Amino acid sequence: MADERDPRAERFARYLDALTEGGRPSPGDVAGDGEAEMAQLAAEMAAAASQAGDPDPAFVEQLRRRMRAADDGVAAVQVPPPIRDARAVPGGRARWRLTRRQLLQSGIGAAAGVAAGVIGVTLAQRPAARPTLGGDGELVAGEGFWAEVALLDELPDGSALRFTTPAFDGFVVNDGGEVRALSSVCTHMGCTLSYRPDWRDLRCPCHGASFDLEGRLANGRRTWRDNPYRGDARAYPIELPDLVRPRVKVEDGRIMVWTAQA
Amino acid sequence: MPAAPGPFEQVYTTHVVGIYRFVYARVGNRPDAEDLTAQVFIRAVEQLDTSREPRQIAAWLYRVAQNAVADHWRAFYRLPVVGIDHVAPGWEPAEEPPDAPAARDGATSDRLRHLLDTLPDRYRRVLELRFLERLTVAETASAMGISHGNAKVLQYRALRRAALLGEAGDG
Numbered sequence: 031m032a033d034e035r036d037p038r039a040e041r042f043a044r045y046l047d048a049l050t051e052g053g054r055p056s057p058g059d060v061a062g063d064g065e066a067e068m069a070q071l072a073a074e075m076a077a078a079a080s081q082a083g084d085p086d087p088a089f090v091e092q093l094r095r096r097m098r099a100a101d102d103g104v105a106a107v108q109v110p111p112p113i114r115d116a117r118a119v120p121g122g123r124a125r126w127r128l129t130r131r132q133l134l135q136s137g138i139g140a141a142a143g144v145a146a147g148v149i150g151v152t153l154a155q156r157p158a159a160r161p162t163l164g165g166d167g168e169l170v171a172g173e174g175f176w177a178e179v180a181l182l183d184e185l186p187d188g189s190a191l192r193f194t195t196p197a198f199d200g201f202v203v204n205d206g207g208e209v210r211a212l213s214s215v216c217t218h219m220g221c222t223l224s225y226r227p228d229w230r231d232l233r234c235p236c237h238g239a240s241f242d243l244e245g246r247l248a249n250g251r252r253t254w255r256d257n258p259y260r261g262d263a264r265a266y267p268i269e270l271p272d273l274v275r276p277r278v279k280v281e282d283g284r285i286m287v288w289t290a291q292a
Numbered sequence: 293m294p295a296a297p298g299p300f301e302q303v304y305t306t307h308v309v310g311i312y313r314f315v316y317a318r319v320g321n322r323p324d325a326e327d328l329t330a331q332v333f334i335r336a337v338e339q340l341d342t343s344r345e346p347r348q349i350a351a352w353l354y355r356v357a358q359n360a361v362a363d364h365w366r367a368f369y370r371l372p373v374v375g376i377d378h379v380a381p382g383w384e385p386a387e388e389p390p391d392a393p394a395a396r397d398g399a400t401s402d403r404l405r406h407l408l409d410t411l412p413d414r415y416r417r418v419l420e421l422r423f424l425e426r427l428t429v430a431e432t433a434s435a436m437g438i439s440h441g442n443a444k445v446l447q448y449r450a451l452r453r454a455a456l457l458g459e460a461g462d463g
Binding site: 192 | 334401404426
């Protein structure tokens with residue numbers, strides 16, 4: 031065969047390169063008719079040939095903590111609604127733990143935070159809030175509790191971790207030493223965002239919106255003329271509300287996110 | 293720290309490796325495999341009754357994993373998932389749930405092997421070099437004595453042919 035270049039093959043080769051180099055392949059490189067089946071087949075072959083079929087121990091430990099939190103009642107969605115009569119949590123200084131029963135019996139709310147000696151983290155001062163539908167800066171709520179979602183040690187600068195609490199699904203990010211919590215739900219159609227460390231953004235798999243680590247649309251048209259987004263050929267066609275940002279604090283090296291309760 | 297792990301952590305400890313392998317075998321990359329594994333166990337926290345029989349728990353987890361994989365491909369590539377996986381919706385694991393997926397993955401390898409063997413030589417060769425031996429495109433090109441651009445075209449065509457064969461083979 032002559033030396034030929036096929037744009038489809040070039041594009042698809044990027045998908046395969048990501049796959050075989052252990053990265054996260056981009057769906058954008060799988061666009062043509064029938065290519066999805068090719069991508070799936072390639073994924074199966076890559077997996078079958080890989081000796082790396084076991085999970086990363088750090089990942090296993092991080093997810094384990096979420097399971098433990100569920101056992102503790104932090105993420106117990108079976109918990110019936112309002113919780114009142116706050117009571118200090120015994121042993122609050124060590125790892126914050128509650129049984130599901132305790133969670134049922136005692137309001138955790140503000141009392142737990144006070145009892146444990148809260149040091150709030152300083153959040154970035156945001157510029158004057160723009161009107162949004164999805165969220166307007168920090169999410170502050172009345173009733174709720176602080177849920178431990180990760181250890182600060184696990185969140186080096188430029189990294190992000192996914193977390194789930196009964197009320198909220200999001201990321202905690204470390205942006206130049208500042209810890210922030212951001213919703214993982216795209217404010218367009220509700221697809222789940224992924225963190226891309228190389229880009230330091232939260233990217234939507236559905237239509238390619240990118241949010242910066244302050245939760246603002248980063249590849250929108252409004253900013254495109256002065257600051258086109260790296261790697262995107264075109265601006266995201268519509269403006270989107272900011273991501274919701276719940277309150278976050280770091281306490282004894284533990285990252286806690288405020289979880290509202292109805 | 294807890295004296296004894298709670299029910300969710302126990303379920304997690306028993307199944308995390310198996311579920312991860314199950315998912316990894318179907319998406320072929322670590323970031324997606326981690327996301328989907330996390331989804332399965334988060335769903336378990338929301339919906340799984342941990343007082344059920346261990347076998348039922350295993351069946352439930354693998355069914356959720358199966359659906360998560362299907363959703364992953366559907367959402368990312370906007371197509372109905374056909375033929376790529378041969379687990380029936382009501383699939384139940386064997387007596388030893390953690391071993392069952394491993395056995396299945398052996399079947400998957402056989403299927404892939406068979407698929408490769410039915411391809412024309414050059415197609416088979418490029419896929420073997422790229423995926424089984426994990427050569428880069430450049431290394432594959434040099435091993436096959438073709439240009440870089442040709443290697444990309446060849447892997448593309450080989451996958452297309454293999455995907456069509458795989459589809460036909462499912463019928």
